[in-house]
Amino acid sequence: MSRTYTIGAAIESLMRDGMPLRFTAYDGSSAGPEDAEFGIELLNERGLSYIMSAPGDLGLARAYVAGDLDLHGVHPGDPYAAFSLLMNHTKFRTPSPVEALNIVRSLGFSHLKPPPVPPQETLPRWRRLVEGLRHSEGRDADSIHHHYDVSNEFYEYVLGPSMTYTCALFPTEDATLEEAQEAKYDLVARKLGLEPGQRLLDLGCGWGGMVRHAAKHYGVHAIGVTLSREQASWAQRRIKEEGLDHLAEVRFMDYRHVEESGFDAISSIGLTEHIGVKNYPSYFTWIRDHLKPEGRLLNHCITRNDNRPRNTGAFIDRYVFPDGELIGSGTIVTAVEDTGLEVQHHENIRVHYAKTLAGWCKNLQDNWDACVAEVGEGTARVWGLYMAGSRLAFERNEIQLHHVLATKTTSQGESGYPLRHDFGA
Structure with a gap:
């Protein structure tokens, strides 16, 4: 005998670990605890089609970004509190064939046809082959453009005055985000042993924060390279405004085309995530070949908590970091x-990234109207969802942030490194 499902009953029956929030739908049905602090509301049939055609986090994200699914009790700029309850409940269990047929028949076979995806979504990985092989120069440039050329004004609202989009380092629990970003750059500079007159190359330099810090505080001749035209333009303007153009420069270019060599130090702050694991040998070989003997590398990179290869989740790959x-x-x-x-x-500083993301979410929430006016509500929702989810992943030790400091030691064993670490606290 077939069973007829409402949307609420279908959702509740498919949640492997139960519904932790209050769910309501446009058909009047509901699921989950009535006294829940947070709620989810499915607003229309398009949202149902997103969820049914892509069960799991991708369908839910599509409906949320499109405005067909709403969260209640939290601000869209910082949905952390609700997301912390929902994070482990986004995978549906596999129903029996009869159960699946009854659910689809009840909710409508037409909802299995996926609606056009939100404009913030990029192509799936296999279709991006039209842009070139994975991590080819052209495809890397397109991926960086997708994420970093959203709007400099939007990033100013979210990141704050430092315009630094990498993990900060909090010297104290109550340090501000700006103090923590300054502390991060200074730690990198000390680890690299920067001194006046030296030459630094910063790979994937973003808006030039490390380049400017090294030039201003250490008298270093610093070059930064980025694949984002918007970042390079902003950074060059800021360098000139701060009177650092005699020491600092940011170029819009692929690092593979840097012609200079013999650098005293090379920093890679948040770039390794984009180059591909298979390309690590060629990447670090390139760095080695561009360092002078006894030169130093500091690699700052988001990592997993183990070394087992696996693909990035669909939401992150399609909406955030292709x-x-x-x-x-x-x-x-x-x-x-x-x-x-x-x-x-x-060194692992993952807990600092959770605090960094909390700061960015607060900035997004505090500047929500301006951010929506700048990039649209869909994109702003992507950022709130992505940053809150990432904060949880760092807090739960699902991902980490590592510094790896290395030297180009000579064949005679000369590294230029002191007997003990001297970058201090």
């Missing part, structure tokens, strides 16, 4: 060492 890849820090250390560089220090 072609992004993460792996454990052990794989990075191995790749660095296999190129002949000597690893001197290895």
